[in-house]
Amino acid sequence: MDRVKDKVCIITGAALGIGHACALRLAQEGARIALFDVLDQEGEALAASLRAAGSDAGYWHVDVAAEAQVKAATEAVAERFGGIHVLVNNAGIAGPSKPTHELSEAEWDRVQAINVKGVFFCTKHAIAHLRRAGGGSIINLSSIYGLVGAADVPPYHAAKGAVRLMTKTDAMFYAGDRIRVNSVHPGFIRTPMVEHHVRDGGATDLEAAYREVDALHPLGHMGEPDDIAWGVVYLASDESKFVTGSELVIDGGYTAH
Secondary structure (H helix, E strand, C coil): CCCCCCCEEEEECCCCHHHHHHHHHHHHCCCEEEEEECCHHHHHHHHHHHHHCCCCEEEEECCCCCHHHHHHHHHHHHHHHCCCCEEEECCCCCCCCCCHHHCCHHHHHHHHHHHHHHHHHHHHHHHHHHHHCCCEEEEEECCHHHCCCCCCCHHHHHHHHHHHHHHHHHHHHHHHHCEEEEEEEECCECCHHHHHHHHHCCCCCHHHHHHHHHCCCCCCCCECHHHHHHHHHHHHCHHHCCCCCCEEEECCCHHHC
16 A cells, blocks of 8 residues: 555546556555646546545646646646656547548647657656656656557557657666656557547447457457556556666557567
């Protein structure tokens, strides 16, 4: 119950899916939680439920693609909690699933703005606080699509590949500050984003489509948000004090083919 006791953790895209699960598990393990999202109703409700369960938690409306919002919220978190120890860069969108030659510049740019620039802005404005704390952990949510290709969502593949190498670069830059930076690479996880992705692929029978996605994983099924959240707890905790610049792949064997 105390794996991350009293660590202040910022989680972006915290209102739903993987971010929501990370917030619950980190709080359960003793963290103080700062939730960033643009889904205010869901984010406020999560913060309230965490407080009701005895955790110290707050919600901030943050579009991670807007640097001014990221900077202001990060400073507000540090002021409220007295510091920052962990940043979970989880916010992301899939974008349209169509061939590269059919994409518009606006469609491409929107995915990069949230999935790549958002990681840049949040990391940029967390570093000073992590240094002040004497070190910490940055956990970047990439994807299996940051490791392997597939004939879908080209902007998402590009973005998650970028996040993978941004992780390694920042791990090198900030190792001397005792700031660890690692990426997490989920397989298909039952989240609203995956549901949208499946529907965008033309599925009319969602459960049948899910069974097809299940079969892509050697373990025979998609993952759950909790599967990723426990990996994030590990990387946030001092259990992973010798882990930086690494890829934690949690994919049911998808990339083992």
